[in-house]
Amino acid sequence: QVQLQESGPGLMKPSETLSLTCSVSGASITSAYWNWIRQTPGKRLEWIGYTHHSGNTKYNPSLKSRVTMLVDMSKNHFSLRLDSVTAADTALYYCARWDEGLKAFNIWGQGTMVTVSS
Amino acid sequence: EIVLTQSPGTLSLSPGERATLSCRASQSVSSSYLVWYQQKPGQAPRLLIFGSSSRATGTPDRFSGSGSGTDFTLTISRLEPEDCAVYYCQQYGSSLPLTFGGGTKVEI
Numbered sequence: 047q048v049q050l051q052e053s054g055p056g057l058m059k060p061s062e063t064l065s066l067t068c069s070v071s072g073a074s075i076t077s078a079y080w081n082w083i084r085q086t087p088g089k090r091l092e093w094i095g096y097t098h099h100s101g102n103t104k105y106n107p108s109l110k111s112r113v114t115m116l117v118d119m120s121k122n123h124f125s126l127r128l129d130s131v132t133a134a135d136t137a138l139y140y141c142a143r144w145d146e147g148l149k150a151f152n153i154w155g156q157g158t159m160v161t162v163s164s
Numbered sequence: 165e166i167v168l169t170q171s172p173g174t175l176s177l178s179p180g181e182r183a184t185l186s187c188r189a190s191q192s193v194s195s196s197y198l199v200w201y202q203q204k205p206g207q208a209p210r211l212l213i214f215g216s217s218s219r220a221t222g223t224p225d226r227f228s229g230s231g232s233g234t235d236f237t238l239t240i241s242r243l244e245p246e247d248c249a250v251y252y253c254q255q256y257g258s259s260l261p262l263t264f265g266g267g268t269k270v271e272i
Binding site: 090104107149157 | 165196197199201207208209210211214215220250252254256260261262263264266267
């Protein structure tokens with residue numbers, strides 16, 4: 047059974063860099079495309095991007111200039127880095143597995159809340 | 165960017181009634197890439213329907229999806245109390261970004 051678990055700082059100040067990690071259990075990190083999705087306080091879902099062990103990454107154009115995603119095969123986890131955060135980045139951040147056969151996110155983590163406040 | 169507009173925003177119905185949720189796209193979306201998720205309070209979204217009409221593992225058969233082009237529908241044939249949730253549509257097309265609709269809240 048594949049499970050995902052996000053970890054992150056919780057509370058941040060504006061202009062800081064957000065770093066999140068998603069630990070994958072029950073599957074190899076080489077088995078899929080791995081995504082970050084966030085949900086705003088207003089419950090809107092926004093796709094941030096995906097990463098793959100091959101180095102293939104795609105980001106949402108609205109965030110592309112501030113986002114970096116990486117896979118760490120030795121730890122079987124992947125990460126998100128978001129530079130220069132503002133209050134608008136306050137959200138519940140989910141990691142999710144993209145199933146290429148279903149063309150859908152079939153496994154989600156429980157989410158980690160990130161609040162940006164001075 | 166393809167914008168998905170869901171309606172209504174909130175649907176209040178009684179157990180046993182039929183719920184019809186709409187997802188309208190600003191551009192044509194391949195049926196293969198239209199997905200529905202269910203999100204209950206305090207939980208992550210859960211895959212409900214993929215390929216616009218195929219039920220995911222564990223999805224009861226009272227849930228059905230249909231549509232093509234720019235108009236897609238999620239139907240719950242006979243509402244159960246456990247169907248209280250927010251339902252999101254999502255598209256993945258040839259051009260990024262992947263986008264979600266704003267959600268429809270179903271109250272029972």
